[in-house]
Every structure is written in C-alpha cells, then in structure tokens.
Amino acid sequence: MRTPLAIIGGQLEGIADGIFTPDAATLAALTDDLSRLRRLADDLSSLSRIEEGAFTLHRAPTDLSALAQAACERLRPQFDDRQILLTLNAGHGATAAVDAGRITQILINLLGNALPACDPGGHVTVTVRADRGPAPGIELRVTDDGIGIAGHDLARIFSRFERVEHPGRSAPAGGSGIGLTIARGIARAHGGDITAASPGLGHGSTFTVRLPESKAAHPRTKSPRTTS
Structure with missing residues (x-):
C-alpha cells in the first residue's frame, strides 16, 4: 500500500507548495489513486477474513449457468x-447451493485475468457443466488461447502477492496479486477448489472451479444479497 500512499502524499504536498495546480486533471489523478488504494484495502480485508476463517457465505440454490451468463455480459464490453471473442457454453441442471455474489466474484476475477492474457483476435470460453460422476459437482471453466503459463509457475499463481511476469508483456495495471488467492479461498469455503492448467507458454490456459452439487442451502446460512 506504500506506493499509492506515496503518490497521493506527493501530489497533495505539491498542491500545498504551489507546484501542482489543483485542476480537473490533478484531482482526477488523485481520485484514481484513491480508488486503487480502496480496492487494495478491500482485497486485503477479504483475504484476512478468509485466512482467519471469519468468512460468511450466504448460500441459496443457484443456477450457475445463469450466473455465468450474467458475469459474461457484465464484462463483454471490455x-x-x-x-x-467471449463465448459461453452452459449446460442445463447446473444448480448448487452457493453464495451467488462470491461465485460471481470468482468468475469476474478469472475473466479479468483472461482478458489481458489474450491478444486482439483471441478467444475466451466459459464452460458450465454438471459432473454426474461418483462425486457429483458443478464445473466452471475459463479457457483462453492467450500467453499461457509455464509449468513452474502453475504451483505458485494461487499464492498471495504472486504476479507472473511474461517477457515482452507488461503486467496488468492495478492488480494486487491476491485475486486468485481470494478466489481459491472462496471456492474452498464452498467445499470446492480451483485448479489451473496450461500446455505451456503461448498455448493458453484453463482455470477450473469445481463446486459440490447441492440442491438445498445450508440451514445456518442466509439468503444472498442482490449483486449488480
């Protein structure tokens, strides 16, 4: 958090000393830095709650195909x-008792990571499927044909503050390096998990969220709040 704080402090000191003019551009830059700091504080708060076990889920039976469609439409303009190209392949019967807002948070994170991983003309696919095997569950997959992930990086991308660097490509701006850590914590709090796979650099990657299938909400959980 030191970098945005230092930038904000320097800008305010410059305004006080008459070096910077408090015009619209300067105030817009301050607002952007404050927004970045607020997002980082929110991410750190979520991570802290997850790691301390103070993480409350508001479960209810949820159509995960509809939830994935809403997440895709939310980011489609970007x-x-x-x-x-953003494509959704959603099957029927993909229902589970989940916190809809938190699962949306996972999907937004995975889609937000897939977007800068692709070059113009690339393709990202979201797949929702019900697994009727010995351990029934729902799989949400986000697959891209972008820059891919090296084998030695697959084991560490879910660790806090890890941001995989790719030669010749700058890291996405504004990332905290804990988005995947939070996403994995949310999935595990649901009794599921997230895994990552990639054939290697230049060959894209797939992130798979697996959630246990359940038709009824946990009796001690509350109904989810509506998310925009």
Missing part, C-alpha cells in the same frame, strides 16, 4: 473493446 472484451469487445479489445476485439477478443
């Missing part, structure tokens, strides 16, 4: 702007 994919269209980057000329990246």
